[in-house]
Amino acid sequence: MSDPRNVIIIGGGPAGLTAAIYASRAQLQPLVIAGTIPGGQLMLTSHVENFPGFDEPILGPELMERWRKQAMRYGAEFLDEDATAISATERPFTVTAAGTPYAARAIIVATGASAKWLGLPNEQKFMGKGVHTCAQCDGFAYKNKEVVVVGGGDTAMEETLTLAKIASHITILHRRGEFRASKIMADRVLQHPNIRVLWNTVVEDVLGDTRVTGVRARNTETHESIELTTSALFVAIGYAPNTGFLRDQLALRPNGYLEVQQHTRTSVEGIFAAGDVEDAHYRQAVTAAAGGCMAAIDAERWLATQEN
Numbered sequence: 001m002s003d004p005r006n007v008i009i010i011g012g013g014p015a016g017l018t019a020a021i022y023a024s025r026a027q028l029q030p031l032v033i034a035g036t037i038p039g040g041q042l043m044l045t046s047h048v049e050n051f052p053g054f055d056e057p058i059l060g061p062e063l064m065e066r067w068r069k070q071a072m073r074y075g076a077e078f079l080d081e082d083a084t085a086i087s088a089t090e091r092p093f094t095v096t097a098a099g100t101p102y103a104a105r106a107i108i109v110a111t112g113a114s115a116k117w118l119g120l121p122n123e124q125k126f127m128g129k130g131v132h133t134c135a136q137c138d139g140f141a142y143k144n145k146e147v148v149v150v151g152g153g154d155t156a157m158e159e160t161l162t163l164a165k166i167a168s169h170i171t172i173l174h175r176r177g178e179f180r181a182s183k184i185m186a187d188r189v190l191q192h193p194n195i196r197v198l199w200n201t202v203v204e205d206v207l208g209d210t211r212v213t214g215v216r217a218r219n220t221e222t223h224e225s226i227e228l229t230t231s232a233l234f235v236a237i238g239y240a241p242n243t244g245f246l247r248d249q250l251a252l253r254p255n256g257y258l259e260v261q262q263h264t265r266t267s268v269e270g271i272f273a274a275g276d277v278e279d280a281h282y283r284q285a286v287t288a289a290a291g292g293c294m295a296a297i298d299a300e301r302w303l304a305t306q307e308n
């Protein structure tokens with residue numbers, strides 16, 4: 001195995017790239033194991049309108065390309081592979097990617113989360129063109145329009161209430177006869193005058209030509225098929241954190257997200273976490289970036305204590 005790196009950053013989205021900028025500027029010569037789909041979730045979107053510092057909307061892939069170049073400018077090295085395992089029981093730690101083990105004095109995990117999709121025939125075709133997973137990010141485009149939300153958990157309630165401030169009417173399609181969400185969130189939705197719920201209803205496909213114009217759904221009790229006219233379908237059936245490869249090495253919360261204490265520290269000293277992989281609450285590029293900054297500073301300070 002090669003000499004240990006000061007820090008290996010796993011993940012090449014907003015959190016990982018920000019950690020890379022801070023770690024490389026701190027002369028830690030980080031290796032970023034950026035994943036086989038580098039850039040993270042913003043690669044899936046078109047215009048990002050809420051990232052500070054851009055007075056005009058910027059395309060998600062362009063933002064991520066510039067972000068990565070910024071990290072490379074200060075010396076961060078990249079490997080566009082998935083980490084398949086880490087060993088956190090001995091120091092230096094080991095991160096394995098593409099069958100090769102890499103030793104590291106410190107690790108920052110920034111592997112993000114993946115939105116769950118319905119698997120509809122036209123879902124991916126309309127992604128960003130009326131099919132969305134983030135009301136906070138994309139809801140603004142549907143001011144005074146009618147939109148559809150799918151889901152019945154807390155994510156769906158949050159997305160719906162965010163959209164209720166923007167859209168004219170919202171229809172929630174839920175496959176069961178009651179919400180799984182907490183009662184307080186569900187009540188807020190059910191009492192809202194501009195929100196209606198179609199219970200026991202599953203979406204069968206998204207309709208449209210170049211953009212979404214409707215959805216086709218089916219009532220699971222009557223088997224009746226319906227078509228709803230809508231400008232957008234917000235898929236709000238939850239997120240899955242990308243923590244599978246860490247399971248037996250770092251403590252996870254019951255929902256699968258990484259457990260952190262004291263800002264960015266994981267259950268193992270010397271291993272830090274940032275972004276959506278540990279944050280199921282905010283899930284924004286700017287909060288992930290902030291987490292990446294914090295994790296790099298925490299790693300730098302922790303490494304300094306190890307040298308004394």
Ligand SMILES: Cc1cc2nc3c(=O)[nH]c(=O)nc-3n(C[C@H](O)[C@H](O)[C@H](O)COP(=O)(O)OP(=O)(O)OC[C@H]3O[C@@H](n4cnc5c(N)ncnc54)[C@H](O)[C@@H]3O)c2cc1C
Pocket residue numbers: 010011012013014015016033034035036037038039040041042044045047048049050051081082083084110111112113114115132133134137138242245274275276277282283284285286288
């Ligand atoms: C369609 C869409 C639109 C959005 N629009 C906005 C918006 O307009 N504004 C906003 O603020 N937020 C937006 N978000 C949310 C934002 O993208 C996320 O909050 C943010 O990207 C989280 O950053 P992250 O670095 O924590 O994780 P991610 O962006 O998920 O990046 C994680 C990275 O880790 C990599 N990875 C995963 N597993 C491994 C592994 N085993 N080994 C190595 N690498 C791995 C992934 O390939 C990915 O590159 C949007 C999200 C989506 C899905």
